[in-house]
Amino acid sequence: MNTFKELYFPSSESRDLNKRLREEHELFLSENPEWVPNELRLLPKVIARTFNKMCPKTPLMVPLGWIDGTTWADLNEQKRVLSLPEDEKIEGLQAHKNAIRGRCFRIPRPYEVNPDEAAFKAVQEYAEVDRRVFNGETFDHDIPDALLEAFNACWERIAEPGEWWSGKERIAILEEVRKDRDQDHPKVRSSLADLSNTPSPVISPLTREIVRMVTSNAAEIDDKWAKEAISLIGEGKYSELVSLVVNIVPIDIFCLLLGRPVVSLPVPKGGKPGGTIPDGLSDGGAFVPWLTENFVGPNVARALSFVPKDNEVRMKLVESMYAGGGKFISMVWDENEPLDRAQVEIIAARTSSINECFY
Amino acid sequence: MLLRASSKATEKTVSLSCAIGEPIATDIEHGELLLKFTESANNHSPNLQNLTEEIISNMGEEAFVKASSIVAIFNGLVRSADAIGIPLDEVTMSSTIEEREELGLNNYQGFNNS
Numbered sequence: 001m002n003t004f005k006e007l008y009f010p011s012s013e014s015r016d017l018n019k020r021l022r023e024e025h026e027l028f029l030s031e032n033p034e035w036v037p038n039e040l041r042l043l044p045k046v047i048a049r050t051f052n053k054m055c056p057k058t059p060l061m062v063p064l065g066w067i068d069g070t071t072w073a074d075l076n077e078q079k080r081v082l083s084l085p086e087d088e089k090i091e092g093l094q095a096h097k098n099a100i101r102g103r104c105f106r107i108p109r110p111y112e113v114n115p116d117e118a119a120f121k122a123v124q125e126y127a128e129v130d131r132r133v134f135n136g137e138t139f140d141h142d143i144p145d146a147l148l149e150a151f152n153a154c155w156e157r158i159a160e161p162g163e164w165w166s167g168k169e170r171i172a173i174l175e176e177v178r179k180d181r182d183q184d185h186p187k188v189r190s191s192l193a194d195l196s197n198t199p200s201p202v203i204s205p206l207t208r209e210i211v212r213m214v215t216s217n218a219a220e221i222d223d224k225w226a227k228e229a230i231s232l233i234g235e236g237k238y239s240e241l242v243s244l245v246v247n248i249v250p251i252d253i254f255c256l257l258l259g260r261p262v263v264s265l266p267v268p269k270g271g272k273p274g275g276t277i278p279d280g281l282s283d284g285g286a287f288v289p290w291l292t293e294n295f296v297g298p299n300v301a302r303a304l305s306f307v308p309k310d311n312e313v314r315m316k317l318v319e320s321m322y323a324g325g326g327k328f329i330s331m332v333w334d335e336n337e338p339l340d341r342a343q344v345e346i347i348a349a350r351t352s353s354i355n356e357c358f359y
Numbered sequence: 360m361l362l363r364a365s366s367k368a369t370e371k372t373v374s375l376s377c378a379i380g381e382p383i384a385t386d387i388e389h390g391e392l393l394l395k396f397t398e399s400a401n402n403h404s405p406n407l408q409n410l411t412e413e414i415i416s417n418m419g420e421e422a423f424v425k426a427s428s429i430v431a432i433f434n435g436l437v438r439s440a441d442a443i444g445i446p447l448d449e450v451t452m453s454s455t456i457e458e459r460e461e462l463g464l465n466n467y468q469g470f471n472n473s
Binding site for chain 1: 369371385387388389390393394396397398400401402407411418419420421422423424425426427428429430431432433434435436437438439440441442443444445446447
């Protein structure tokens with residue numbers, strides 16, 4: 001509990017902690033100028049960039065999330081404190097809480113409210129904000145929890161370093177997917193062999209062209225093009241690139257169809273790609289090796305088994321958005337389902353045909 | 360194949376040619392509306408909003424959310440299939456010879472990978 005003094009006159013410990021966190025956060029913003037706290041995720045990037053740039057140079061201006069303690073540095077501090085031994089953890093959490101309280105002038109409650117009073121309950125309910133990137137409040141329609149969970153799992157994963165691309169490269173690939181969706185697509189595509197594979201600045205022109213092809217011209221991919229792409233960037237990078245495209249495209253389309261903006265891409269996490277090739281892969285007739293040992297199921301389920309973590313995210317999306325397990329096998333669905341199986345399949349068949357997909 | 364199997368299981372008739380954009384002949388409930396919505400959602404046509412409202416008023420909000428999620432996820436699935444060159448599963452390949460021929464699906468690039 002904060003003392004009256006602490007509310008108005010933050011202790012030297014609180015001031016020191018705030019000074020350190022502010023410095024860490026401003027350094028982070030200089031490298032990630034579009035960062036915003038989760039509660040401001042729908043803020044246009046241009047506004048976020050301008051604000052984050054102005055903030056360190058403008059007196060009395062504080063970073064987004066500073067007053068609420070939701071800056072990147074605060075979240076990191078929380079993580080750090082939670083990993084401490086129990087007694088230090090309690091002390092650390094309190095010190096952090098005090099520091100946040102001391103960041104602005106706050107009016108203390110005139111008296112202690114009783115936990116069963118309406119005012120107390122209202123404050124508690126207000127505080128229970130769903131801070132997940134995708135939550136029901138950001139949609140105009142009721143969205144099943146399974147979908148929101150799958151979307152959030154995907155968002156969590158795409159920011160992490162993969163097996164073949166770093167977190168920063170993965171986000172750059174996803175930015176390219178979105179750019180491509182908003183542009184007219186050239187009919188004559190660049191020859192892969194003529195493109196540089198040197199990062200410029202994060203991913204290479206060759207990678208960009210492969211992203212464009214998978215995003216907007218996947219139906220034209222033939223054996224020759226795929227083999228050339230794979231020979232130039234490698235099976236691992238190719239598989240992971242495809243997984244990123246096919247995971248973000250459904251989520252973005254879903255958001256747009258439901259009449260809301262797409263969600264800003266997450267800030268990439270640090271770390272190096274693992275480079276692990278899973279066991280049990282071999283040639284199964286696709287462009288890349290896939291799981292052949294003890295595999296039972298449709299080929300589409302193992303398509304990206306070269307990158308199992310990303311494939312797991314993809315299958316979670318498939319299960320929540322379409323059908324999984326026993327429901328996939330059953331041709332007659334429960335009457336409580338919003339659409340029956342035949343209604344779902346008519347949409348699926350037409351979508352596949354519009355995309356000229358043979359599979 | 361799943362469209363044929365699911366309509367058969369529920370004793371509904373459907374002309375598979377509706378999948379390639381031909382007029383639909385089916386007794387699948389709201390089949391025509393769902394196909395119009397699918398076309399519009401995939402082609403970003405301006406009447407999407409009207410069709411959305413029509414689905415919500417005739418079939419309910421949950422049906423609209425599910426229809427949107429099917430359009431969305433199949434846009435991911437088709438890209439996985441084409442970019443990875445997934446060959447058609449053997450059972451599907453052997454049981455859809457006539458349909459593929461009739462609907463011209465063998466002309467799609469992906470056929471060469473199967």
